[in-house]
Amino acid sequence: MEYYPKIDVSCIIINYNTAKYTFEAVKSIIDNNTAIDLTFEIIVIDNNSEKNDFEHLESQINILNSDCVKLIRSNFNHGFGGGNMLGVHYASNSRYYAFINNDTLQVTKNCLKLLRDFMLNTPNAGICSPQMLDENKNFRVTIDHFASLPREILKRAILEKLFPSKYLNRKTTYKSPQKVNYVQGSFMFIDALSFNKIGGFDTNLFLYYEESDLSLRLLKNLNKDTYLIPDAEYIHYKSKSIQRNINIKIEQKIALLYYIEKHHGWFAKKILNTHFVIRYFFSSLIKPKYWKLWLVLLAGAPLSLSLKQKQKINPL
Known part of the structure; x- marks a missing residue:
């Protein structure tokens, strides 16, 4: 089946009772991606937030008056993977999907173009991600190892010390693109055709391990790798939409x-x-x-x- 993308990137963002962060994330994407040779859209999925939160978000997005933003309200909380799959449903035929958390801000100018160009020049890439920073623009761990018995029982630091060639050091500041097991789900830039071929996110997973599962299935089924791109950066406030308990x-x-x-x-x-x-x-x-x-x-x-x-x- 032939695939004819209409635009370069569909950015998909989920809002859940954090309209303030979502609006800032949307505005950041628009303000920082101005390259004339890149086409993108932003699909915001409201995952059944409280009515006043959704109405606040809707009013703020209307102020932007941007044709590239679609706001969709769900009457059901689909979780992370399910919410993003709903976003895919409303997306145009795109060459790439960018799944971006609502508690993020773009740092690198024309970040989407940089990631697109890397993917175009790296045929074996299925997913890539910018380097994650905290709100003070300090390094934050972005990569991780696939979940396994050794990782869960022996822990990451021991495995990285004992088997450095297999377990890449997560806390190293890399200067060039690195092939990794998987990247944090707060910003995943994905080849749409590959994503579609494996059926997207496993929606049995409601909040955790969706990104690891996706990278592993892309690797197993299509031999597509995941990369960290250090030249691109973004801020992640982290867990603003999830109350830890x-x-x-x-x-x-x-x-x-x-x-x-x-x-x-x-x-x-x-x-x-x-x-x-x-x-x-x-x-x-x-x-x-x-x-x-x-x-x-x-x-x-x-x-x-x-x-x-x-x-x-x-x-x-």
Whole structure:
């Protein structure tokens, strides 16, 4: 099937009760990407925010009066992967998708063009990402290793020291493009045709491990690699739309164990889950809030306990 892209990039952003950040992210993309040889659009998916938050965002976007911005309101919280897939549904036929968190700001001038040019010149690239910075423009870890039993039990730092050729140092400041396992989901620039071929995000994952799963499937199925592009930079305020609590930690463990079983098999999941059951039993003796997590792990951390199953359809 032939694929004829109409524009270069469809930028997809999810808003969830953080209209202020979303508007600034949209404005940042428009202000910083002015190259005349690049065409792009911005699709904002409101993931069933409170009515006043959506109305505030809608009024701010209307002030921009930009034809390149589409605002879509969902009556259901689809999570990260599902929300982005909804954005893909409303996107034009694009050569690339840029999945960008709403709590980000563009730093590098014409960042989208820089990433597009890299992808055009690197046929084996499926995903690339700029270097992430914090709000003070200091280095922030952008790359990571695929989840596995060694990573979860031995931990990243030990693996990086013991096997440096296999486990790239995440905290190094790189000067040239680096092939990596995966990049943070806060800014992923993706070849649209490859993304479409593998079916996009796995929407069983509600909040975590979507980017790792996507990079691994692109590598396994299409031999497409993921790259960090240090010459491009962006600010990520990080987790402004997610309030950290025990339910979020439970969601993270459910997603991790689902990912492990999907890519490494049932037995690997069983080993890791047993490790967590023992670990969080003792943690719960010190921090009682972990008993809720321990009970979920004891039940095998099934997807039926995911936050995805607790979402309600609300009238618009």
